[in-house]
Amino acid sequence: MAELTGIGVSTGLAGGPLLRIAAVPALPEPAPVADTAAEVEKAFAALAEVVTDLGRRADRAKEATVAEVLRAEAMMADDPMLREAVQESIEGGTDAVHAIDAAFATHRAAFEAAGGYLAERVADLDDLRDRAVAVCLGRPMPGVPQPGHPYVLAARDLAPADTADLDPEQVVGLITADGGPTSHTAILARALGLPAVVSCKGILDVEDGTLVTLDGTTGRIETGVSDETVASVKAQAADAAKAISGATGPGQTSDGHAVALLANVGSGKDAVAAAGAEGVGLFRTELLFLDRTREPGLDEQVAAYREVFAAMAGRRVVIRTLDAGADKPLPFLHQDGEPNPALGVRGLRIARQRPEVLSTQLAAIAQAAIQTDADVWVMAPMVSTVAEAAEFAAAVHAAGLPKAGVMIEVPAAALRAEKLLGVVDFLSIGTNDLSQYTFAADRQVGTLAELLDPWQPALLQLIAACGEAGKATGKSVGVCGEAASDPALAPVLAGLGITSLSMSARALPAVRASLAARTLAECERIAAAVLDAEDPAQARKLAS
Numbered sequence: 180m181a182e183l184t185g186i187g188v189s190t191g192l193a194g195g196p197l198l199r200i201a202a203v204p205a206l207p208e209p210a211p212v213a214d215t216a217a218e219v220e221k222a223f224a225a226l227a228e229v230v231t232d233l234g235r236r237a238d239r240a241k242e243a244t245v246a247e248v249l250r251a252e253a254m255m256a257d258d259p260m261l262r263e264a265v266q267e268s269i270e271g272g273t274d275a276v277h278a279i280d281a282a283f284a285t286h287r288a289a290f291e292a293a294g295g296y297l298a299e300r301v302a303d304l305d306d307l308r309d310r311a312v313a314v315c316l317g318r319p320m321p322g323v324p325q326p327g328h329p330y331v332l333a334a335r336d337l338a339p340a341d342t343a344d345l346d347p348e349q350v351v352g353l354i355t356a357d358g359g360p361t362s363h364t365a366i367l368a369r370a371l372g373l374p375a376v377v378s379c380k381g382i383l384d385v386e387d388g389t390l391v392t393l394d395g396t397t398g399r400i401e402t403g404v405s406d407e408t409v410a411s412v413k414a415q416a417a418d419a420a421k422a423i424s425g426a427t428g429p430g431q432t433s434d435g436h437a438v439a440l441l442a443n444v445g446s447g448k449d450a451v452a453a454a455g456a457e458g459v460g461l462f463r464t465e466l467l468f469l470d471r472t473r474e475p476g477l478d479e480q481v482a483a484y485r486e487v488f489a490a491m492a493g494r495r496v497v498i499r500t501l502d503a504g505a506d507k508p509l510p511f512l513h514q515d516g517e518p519n520p521a522l523g524v525r526g527l528r529i530a531r532q533r534p535e536v537l538s539t540q541l542a543a544i545a546q547a548a549i550q551t552d553a554d555v556w557v558m559a560p561m562v563s564t565v566a567e568a569a570e571f572a573a574a575v576h577a578a579g580l581p582k583a584g585v586m587i588e589v590p591a592a593a594l595r596a597e598k599l600l601g602v603v604d605f606l607s608i609g610t611n612d613l614s615q616y617t618f619a620a621d622r623q624v625g626t627l628a629e630l631l632d633p634w635q636p637a638l639l640q641l642i643a644a645c646g647e648a649g650k651a652t653g654k655s656v657g658v659c660g661e662a663a664s665d666p667a668l669a670p671v672l673a674g675l676g677i678t679s680l681s682m683s684a685r686a687l688p689a690v691r692a693s694l695a696a697r698t699l700a701e702c703e704r705i706a707a708a709v710l711d712a713e714d715p716a717q718a719r720k721l722a723s
């Protein structure tokens with residue numbers, strides 16, 4: 180047995196055989212063909228295996244659209260013209276692997292030349308080629324494995340495209356070599372409720388099939404464990420899941436101190452799925468603006484906002500005005516050419532240059548709010564000064580919306596939290612950006628994951644300053660960054676004076692259960708100890 184460590188980003192225990200995402204195989208040097216018939220057979224068998232595998236996956240797919248896509252891909256791999264091209268190439272002296280590669284290249288060129296729908300299928304052809312080549316070389320097919328039994332998935336990092344293939348009934352845990360607490364893997368794992376550890380150097384050196392266990396809270400991984408150990412970890416995970424699902428109702432400590440448990444959403448669909456939340460703590464409005472050359476008009480915005488408000492009738496919805504720039508570029512704002520976009524014109528700063536974007540959005544929010552009975556709060560992203568906050572609050576109130584707040588994402592704002600609460604009604608801490616700007620560490624760079632750990636005492640100290648400001652003014656101070664979904668951190672945040680936690684809906688039950696296990700006095704004691712910790716590892720230990 181050996182031990183590895185990484186950063187735990189999605190709580191829970193898991194165990195099972197480890198399988199890695201296989202890389203796309205490189206083409207070997209061409210080999211002479213000794214037996215043409217045997218070579219053709221080998222190539223056809225590889226194509227047939229790809230077709231069978233896609234069919235199996237289509238049968239297992241839960242969503243009809245996914246099954247349809249997989250069946251369409253299978254038909255492309257089963258194309259007699261493709262087999263003909265492969266055979267011809269082998270008969271001309273090319274080995275099976277290169278014949279497959281050449282046949283797909285010809286098909287690809289034809290699809291591209293046809294344009295339209297066919298040109299859009301080029302990526303599918305590339306995927307089929309990679310799979311057939313891998314099989315021909317006796318390697319596992321690239322992409323997320325589909326072994327038909329539960330396993331722990333290991334990868335360098337998960338690409339958004341991998342997520343469509345990720346079946347939570349097969350994948351019981353995630354371990355990545357790269358990535359940080361705000362990486363795509365971490366966000367996905369929390370959304371699916373899968374235990375996950377990121378930034379685990381050495382995990383890709385562990386052989387496929389090795390039995391492993393992982394702890395998504397501590398980041399500890401054991402490799403080469405016995406069947407008995409896996410069984411015992413599974414039993415512990417099942418007990419924990421039962422205890423978590425048993426907790427319902429509003430968020431509170433065991434002695435009744437309320438901490439509102441809210442959901443992060445990007446659309447009406449998300450809001451409907453977040454029915455178990457006490458409201459929405461972060462409605463990211465960017466989704467509506469993405470990939471557009473022109474901003475959506477007033478009516479379109481009203482309709483989109485109304486959908487979320489209607490799904491949360493009678494409950495709080497904190498809607499954030501457009502957060503564009505840096506990691507969320509929007510074409511219609513023409514922001515190219517900034518030398519350092521994360522420090523450039525982004526978030527509320529855009530309103531200075533394009534005031535009509537903010538005023539249209541506020542008008543749309545106000546209209547949608549009138550049409551539903553959600554309790555609508557409006558906040559601005561990337562606020563740095565009290566003057567910016569005051570100007571924003573005035574604009575929100577002038578639009579007829581009573582509750583105006585700002586996000587705390589910049590250390591300057593955290594340091595002036597009490598003054599900010601003098602001009603706005605509430606604060607919401609965006610720990611993803613607050614980490615980035617506190618540690619001068621790009622949130623998208625996996626190698627900086629340790630700095631972006633939400634248990635960093637410096638980050639917690641800034642959160643504490645905001646919590647103190649909230650207590651002093653009696654106003655609401657929430658956390659809506661990824662840190663809010665860490666169940667072990669929830670008592671710490673409550674102890675620091677945080678009044679609401681907003682996260683992906685799937686993360687709510689575990690956070691609710693964690694809060695319910697402590698009194699407020701215990702939360703405060705843990706919070707004080709954690710603030711004094713030397714580093715994130717010690718902070719975690721003090722809170723456990």
Ligand SMILES: C=C(OP(=O)(O)O)C(=O)O
Nearest residue numbers: 609610611612659660661
């Ligand atoms: C919630 C946050 O905003 P986003 O992740 O959308 O930048 C944050 O920065 O923590």
Ligand SMILES: [Mg+2]
Nearest residue numbers: 588609611612
């Ligand atoms: Mg942010």
